[in-house]
Amino acid sequence: MKINFGAFRLIWYIGMLITATYAVVDAPFRLVVNISPQGWTLCLDHVVTIMFFLDIAFHFFFPVHVEGRWITDTKTISKKYRQESLYIDLIAAIPFDLILAAILPEHFTQLILASRMLRLMKIPRLWHYKKYFEYSLKLNFAIFRLIFFLYMLGLIAHWIACGWYYITIDTFPDNYLVRYFNSLYWCITTLTTVGYGDITPVTTIQQAYTMVVMLLGVGVYGYVIGNIASIMGNLDIAKSVHQEKVEKINDFMVSNHLPQDVQRRVKDYFSYLWDTRKGYDEASVFADLPESFKIEFSLFLNKDILERVPLFKGASNAFIKDVVMCLQSSLYLPGDAVCRFGEIGDKMYFVNKGTVEVKNMEETLTYTTLQSGDFFGEVALLMSTPRNATIRAKDYCELYYLDKHDFDRVLERYPEFKKEIEKQAKDRLHQ
Numbered sequence: 001m002k003i004n005f006g007a008f009r010l011i012w013y014i015g016m017l018i019t020a021t022y023a024v025v026d027a028p029f030r031l032v033v034n035i036s037p038q039g040w041t042l043c044l045d046h047v048v049t050i051m052f053f054l055d056i057a058f059h060f061f062f063p064v065h066v067e068g069r070w071i072t073d074t075k076t077i078s079k080k081y082r083q084e085s086l087y088i089d090l091i092a093a094i095p096f097d098l099i100l101a102a103i104l105p106e107h108f109t110q111l112i113l114a115s116r117m118l119r120l121m122k123i124p125r126l127w128h129y130k131k132y133f134e135y136s137l138k139l140n141f142a143i144f145r146l147i148f149f150l151y152m153l154g155l156i157a158h159w160i161a162c163g164w165y166y167i168t169i170d171t172f173p174d175n176y177l178v179r180y181f182n183s184l185y186w187c188i189t190t191l192t193t194v195g196y197g198d199i200t201p202v203t204t205i206q207q208a209y210t211m212v213v214m215l216l217g218v219g220v221y222g223y224v225i226g227n228i229a230s231i232m233g234n235l236d237i238a239k240s241v242h243q244e245k246v247e248k249i250n251d252f253m254v255s256n257h258l259p260q261d262v263q264r265r266v267k268d269y270f271s272y273l274w275d276t277r278k279g280y281d282e283a284s285v286f287a288d289l290p291e292s293f294k295i296e297f298s299l300f301l302n303k304d305i306l307e308r309v310p311l312f313k314g315a316s317n318a319f320i321k322d323v324v325m326c327l328q329s330s331l332y333l334p335g336d337a338v339c340r341f342g343e344i345g346d347k348m349y350f351v352n353k354g355t356v357e358v359k360n361m362e363e364t365l366t367y368t369t370l371q372s373g374d375f376f377g378e379v380a381l382l383m384s385t386p387r388n389a390t391i392r393a394k395d396y397c398e399l400y401y402l403d404k405h406d407f408d409r410v411l412e413r414y415p416e417f418k419k420e421i422e423k424q425a426k427d428r429l430h431q
């Protein structure tokens, strides 16, 4: 039986992230303030234990991703889990504090609380959850990385503050929450290398700890600034790549004194490209994909044109696949000439969006307008004659084209397509 763990696993991991965060924040805090969990906090502790054990149980069934494949066979899953993290998860889950509290006298509170630090063994799992969220949530990668990064930074600051609390226990006010807040304040000012100097190390241990945190601070500071800059830069990678391209071309046009009209048209072209396709060029996006994906992507992206062009309706799957893989897209601005009367033709076009006008040589007469789903440019390819009309874009046009080589190949392979297209070409010639 195959069970779909997707949605359940996601919810479970969100729950586990909250639980594990509580556990790794609570354990060092309780150790330094020396307060054992009681009442509702003890209940929460039991919830953590139960959740950690359930997490172990679920991991014997959750499919694992190995070398690009999801393994669903429970034998392999449990073997992998046993080899990788079962024992670490077990140590984090076992309530050692309860066991020690049952066998040790009361004055061993510190040891009992210290045993709760084993909950921190769950920290590596946080990366595991992060990876899964990245995989299954439709979030912007950069924003997700930024959130996780700030989350980890918060945890590190908390652990360092707990350490400072522990070694400065006598120098601070009585209220443990105020003390903790002071420690956190010291930690943030030191980590960010601000260091106001209002809280200073007095003992040798404090000085040593401060030195380590200061060194860490330099690294963390550099890492934070570097990471945030890179994350911000990647926030909208498509936009920055597009802007860079536009700026380069603008520079080129200005330094080569291209006519203002041409410059404006190029800018219009790029802004249309951005508005309609977020600046992506299909060919470069596809370049790294294997052939099977290319077909799937092309079929999906070109589904509009396949539905619109009557010529493709009812065609066999093999034909559609063949044609789709050869179709290339191009954009035209209002007034652009797609092809001119008398030129040698090497492409046949399909109109996906927009309208084109079919004109005579002098462009004094418009024979007809062609719209989404129509095609043109077939006559020159079929009859090996020059173009018999000029085609101009009436508004922004998205055209797909087949070049001569692909056109001939498709015609040779699919005679029914050849027949249909020849019939339409003859009709047009008569007109």
Ligand code: CMP
Pocket (backbone or CB within 6 Å): 339, 345, 358, 367, 368, 375, 376, 377, 378, 379, 380, 381, 386, 387, 388, 389, 390, 391, 428, 431
């Ligand atoms: P071709 O000659 O290759 O290039 C110009 C194209 O305009 C031509 O192929 C036809 O596809 C198209 N065309 C020419 N005349 C007409 C017409 N009267 N109606 C529709 N399309 C035409």
